[in-house]
Amino acid sequence: MISTRLAILELTHRHRLDAATLGALWRIARLGQPSPELDTLLRRAVGMLAALLAGLGLIFLVAANLDALGRREKFILLQLCVGAACLGAAFLPRLRTSLALLGLLVIGALFAYFGQTYQTGADPWQLFAVWAVLALPLALGARTDIVWSAWVIVAMTGLTAWDAAQSGWWRFAGPNLGAHMLVALLASTLAVLMSQPLARFSGAGKVAFNLVVLFATTSLGGAGMLALFASSSWGALYYLLSLGLLGVAAALLTRRRLFDVTALSVIALGLIILLIAGMVRVIGMGHGGEIGMLLVAGLTTVGLMALAVRGILALMREYGTGGKP
Known part of the structure; x- marks a missing residue:
């Protein structure tokens, strides 16, 4: 245009x-x-907004713990909403995406109210894990990027909560590197499953894929950084594994069929951060040369960033702006 x-x-x-x-x-x-597509886009946007507001409204209603309805009535209301949303997504193709998104949100509200009512003592990650498992058929049935993106957020939140419960990363004392790496590997596997060659089976789109790539890169980078400065004998292995996985992912995304500028940019940034951290760790900063080390690290970062940007721009010019073959 x-x-x-x-x-x-x-x-x-x-x-x-x-x-x-x-x-x-x-x-x-x-x-x-x-544009002839403007009407369709507006309808989809309004439908998504309506589903999001309705689902969040039910979640806030549960969180407020209002006394206007009894326990049984609240359970019946939430279950009816889940059933209606799922049936509507199955039999109303034009509203499938909106109703599937609404069903995904209401499933979370139902489990939140269940945990609020009975106080089962379950960890938060278990709620998100069950939520993700039960919402998976909705995402597979809807086959839209919007529903998959919401599902990815739920699943990644569950993995993050499980990682926090296992390792206590917020204390930075004795981190469980195995738990960090397991989360990173699971996120990387999910990114592979949502990549373009397998997207025709799941229906996932670029937004969901980029969200998973962002989480996987952050997880691999975080595990590699902790492994570098940890006293564990597995530290070097975990660092090299994180670096290798990001390097392989970057190499694959430079291919014409798999090229995705957003995902490649995120992974390139993760690689640069890990490389600079490894350089700092090897050279060391405890011998009075902190200023010089910072200068070298800064200049190296600028150089690597310039090379990465130049390479990505060259690929964009070769493959096209959108990265399509």
Whole structure:
């Protein structure tokens, strides 16, 4: 659309076209008319917003623990909402995405109210794990990027909560590197399953894939950083494993069929951070040369970032702006 406008303006300037001719070209290019896809996009956006607001409204209703309804009535209300959303997603194709998203949110509200009512003592990660498992058929049935993105957020939150419960990473004392690496490997596996070659089986899109890549890169980078400065004998192995997985992922994403500029940029940043951290760890900063070390690390970071940006821009020019073959 922008290139068409520029071409018309260039023709107008080159041939000194009058206003009538310019208007005719404008009408032929249909630049003054709304996009035919605008109505569809608006309908989808309104449907998603309605589903999101309805689902969050039910969650807030449960969280407020209102006394207007009894325990049984609240359970019945939530279960009816889950059933109605799932049945609607199954039999109403035009509303499938919105109703599937609503069903996913209401499943979380139902389990939150169950845990609030009976105080089972379960860890928070168990709630998110069960939520993700029960919502998986909805995501597979809806086969839309929006529902998969919401599912990814739920699943990744569960993995993060499990990691925190196992290792206590917030204390930075004796971190359980095995738990960190297991979470990173699970996230990396999920990223592979949501990649473009396998997306035709799941229906996941680029947004869900990029969310998983962001989480997997953060997990691998965090595990590698902790492994570098940990006293455990497994530290070097975990660091090299994190570095190797990110390197393999970056190499795969440079291929024409798999190229994704967002995912590749995230992974490249994770690789640079791990490389700089490894350099700092090897050279050391405890011998009075902190300023010099920081200068070297800063210059190296700038150089690696420049190389990464130049390489990604070259791939974009070769494959096309969107990264499509």
